[in-house]
Amino acid sequence: MIAGTSTTRGEARPAAQLARQLALQAWAPPVGCMELILTEACNLGCGYCFEYGADHHKSMSAETASAAIDLLMDASRDSTWVAVTFMGGEPMLMFDLIRDVVDYAGREARRHGKTISFDMQTNGVLIREEHARFFRDHGVRYCLSLDGARLTNDRHRRTLGGSGTFQIVAAKLKMLKRHQHWQGARMTVMPDDAARLGENVRALHEELAINQFVIGFATHVAWSDAQIADYAAGLMDAFEYFLEQRVFRRSRRIRIGLFELGQLDAAFVAGRRGAWGCGAGSGRLAVAPDGSLHGCSKLAWGASGGSAAAALPPEGLRPVGNLPHDGLRQVGNLPHGGSAAAPLPLGTVETGFSRPENRLKLLDHSEGPRTKCHACELASHCNGGCHAASLADTGNMYVPADYFCKLMFAQKQACDHARRRLAELGVPSLRWGADVPDLTDHTQRAEQFHAGVE
Numbered sequence: 197m198i199a200g201t202s203t204t205r206g207e208a209r210p211a212a213q214l215a216r217q218l219a220l221q222a223w224a225p226p227v228g229c230m231e232l233i234l235t236e237a238c239n240l241g242c243g244y245c246f247e248y249g250a251d252h253h254k255s256m257s258a259e260t261a262s263a264a265i266d267l268l269m270d271a272s273r274d275s276t277w278v279a280v281t282f283m284g285g286e287p288m289l290m291f292d293l294i295r296d297v298v299d300y301a302g303r304e305a306r307r308h309g310k311t312i313s314f315d316m317q318t319n320g321v322l323i324r325e326e327h328a329r330f331f332r333d334h335g336v337r338y339c340l341s342l343d344g345a346r347l348t349n350d351r352h353r354r355t356l357g358g359s360g361t362f363q364i365v366a367a368k369l370k371m372l373k374r375h376q377h378w379q380g381a382r383m384t385v386m387p388d389d390a391a392r393l394g395e396n397v398r399a400l401h402e403e404l405a406i407n408q409f410v411i412g413f414a415t416h417v418a419w420s421d422a423q424i425a426d427y428a429a430g431l432m433d434a435f436e437y438f439l440e441q442r443v444f445r446r447s448r449r450i451r452i453g454l455f456e457l458g459q460l461d462a463a464f465v466a467g468r469r470g471a472w473g474c475g476a477g478s479g480r481l482a483v484a485p486d487g488s489l490h491g492c493s494k495l496a497w498g499a500s501g502g503s504a505a506a507a508l509p510p511e512g513l514r515p516v517g518n519l520p521h522d523g524l525r526q527v528g529n530l531p532h533g534g535s536a537a538a539p540l541p542l543g544t545v546e547t548g549f550s551r552p553e554n555r556l557k558l559l560d561h562s563e564g565p566r567t568k569c570h571a572c573e574l575a576s577h578c579n580g581g582c583h584a585a586s587l588a589d590t591g592n593m594y595v596p597a598d599y600f601c602k603l604m605f606a607q608k609q610a611c612d613h614a615r616r617r618l619a620e621l622g623v624p625s626l627r628w629g630a631d632v633p634d635l636t637d638h639t640q641r642a643e644q645f646h647a648g649v650e
């Protein structure tokens with residue numbers, strides 16, 4: 197129990213406890229990863245965020261957080277490793293709760309013979325040196341939400357007063373790197389900045405010393421075909437920069453997951469695919485501030501406070517396709533959004549998985565319901581889209597919108613380009629830990645490289 201809380205799961209009503217226990221039965225995989233949405237509130241007013249301006253923000257209580265950790269210990273069953281991710285809104289608004297959860301979850305993990313890891317997605321603005329020191333000392337890794345260089349970042353990521361946030365975060369980077377040497381950025385690529393993706397990766401690496409890039413295109417916004425082509429070209433630019441750093445400069449200070457993780461390897465090209473779906477609601481779970489359970493944080497947004505009336509799309513954004521609820525929702529790779537109800541609630545931290553019919557939908561990894569994917573030439577390379585984005589766009593969790601599929605093709609185009617370039621250079625893989633041949637003074641290949649860039 198987190199200090200100061202007054203109830204524990206053991207004091208829950210017997211019927212609720214029974215339902216919870218039944219719902220944790222072994223028909224589903226163990227849950228090892230839990231996103232804790234500590235608050236819907238944020239210290240910023242990003243233009244692309246539907247939460248901005250709404251007055252319905254809820255935050256998680258210590259009791260709920262404590263019950264969520266208890267659930268994780270149970271639902272992870274025999275797994276010897278569990279992971280907790282702090283999410284928001286802006287989770288740093290709840291630093292005191294983060295500190296208490298780290299303490300409590302650490303003790304509970306030890307008691308259950310599990311190792312535990314913590315991470316956090318944050319805009320970074322509120323992290324002071326004492327926070328950074330705490331994160332370092334307690335092994336809490338964080339990833340910064342940064343969209344790119346100042347021009348791109350500040351177009352959407354702004355303070356409540358409307359100023360850009362790039363410089364605020366940039367001014368902290370030196371201090372942050374003293375405590376967490378390896379810094380990652382989650383980049384949300386908006387249609388109007390897709391063409392600048394490569395230069396944005398370069399700027400974040402060279403100006404802010406960001407090491408790792410998680411690149412995701414914005415969903416539930418309108419993408420024109422020209423912007424989708426920009427996205428493919430922007431990814432190729434980002435790859436060329438990555439190649440320059442990793443191969444020609446032999447740098448071990450940069451990673452871009454899209455060009456690692458085996459996507460470029462022979463087995464992938466040969467069409468060996470995993471199961472459909474993304475793992476939301478299977479091995480992963482999100483807990484909303486009110487204690488309700490969801491497949492992932494994007495499926496949870498709005499679960500406990502969104503207001504349909506507040507959710508008018510900001511200028512430049514418009515909803516795509518049919519919406520599942522009466523409110524507009526912003527899901528996928530955008531920071532957060534609000535709606536009257538989450539589409540697939542799984543239960544609560546007290547009752548456990550008391551909505552097994554919804555969990556079964558998330559656990560369906562078969563091709564059957566993914567009708568649009570049956571005849572798709574990308575079927576061997578794609579997991580069938582994002583349930584949250586598809587629900588928002590088409591109202592059917594298994595049927596992605598056309599723009600989404602076109603963006604997946606754009607990603608494949610960039611990966612094909614990357615594969616060709618590596619083949620030309622005789623580099624087998626850029627997977628982390630893979631042996632990258634030393635081409636630093638291989639003049640002919642360096643010339644080929646520069647010919648490809650220019």
Ligand code: SF4
Nearest residue numbers: 569572578580581601
């Ligand atoms: S691109 Fe679209 S239709 Fe094709 S496999 Fe992926 S989600 Fe399915």
Ligand code: SF4
Nearest residue numbers: 474476492582583584
């Ligand atoms: S792909 Fe979509 S549904 Fe799956 S975890 Fe990511 S945001 Fe959630």
